[in-house]
Amino acid sequence: MDGTTDRSLLSVGLRCRCPRCGEGRLFDGFITLKPACEACGLDYGFADPADGPAFFIMMSMAFPVTAFGIWLELTYDPPLWIHAVLTLPLLLLACVPIIRPLKGLFIASQYINKAEEGRFAVRAVPKAGPEAGR
Template identity: 50%
Template sequence: MTSPVHAPSSLRSGLLCRCPRCGEGRLYAGFLRLAKRCDRCGLDYSFADPADGPAFFVMTGVGILVIAVWAWAVVAAQPPLWLQFATVFPALLAGCLGTLRPVKAWLVAEQYIHKASEGGASSVQKS
């Protein structure tokens, strides 16, 4: 089954934190709390449960990037310890907080597009 032509991509919906069906309605009711439904098309967001996936992906990606840059800077410039603390911790915090919303929205859009649901006994094929 193909999606309608006007449906936004999951990446675009995620980056803009918009509804995965119409691409216009708001996805969030708070910083990370999902709204009950889309305020434009009425899509019920109860299907969405990204759990800890967004936090894991964000902490891993941002951590690898910031620590790699930090390690290179320490070897190349040998900055004082106070400067390392003053730059690395804010970079980790800003990177994680800045990317958590769009990554969570992207995973919700992927769940919608692929009709993901919790596995159960009915999903196991018997031979």
């Protein structure tokens, strides 16, 4: 893969634009996927990032912030309202803003790498057992 493809993937993915034309928007609202590109007509039916973005957000943002909350609790034993005004908003600020660009990046990556569900290859299997070779 050359550098142009990487830059294009990041560019269209993080801007949440159509991976084919780079113009049409991917989402209708916050993270609801549009049925097709408004600019080039690309059917977004191929796009299925599933839990991918949620997994990466959980691993990169939610776990460290939760660890911070646990550390805060165990070290200072603060009243509950401290967590309500510090830990909870920190958790939301760390996770929510990156959902959309990360989902866009996953969808653009699916399109550019032609990712799809795995399928079993159908091929002829030679006969085995007592009747083999007759």
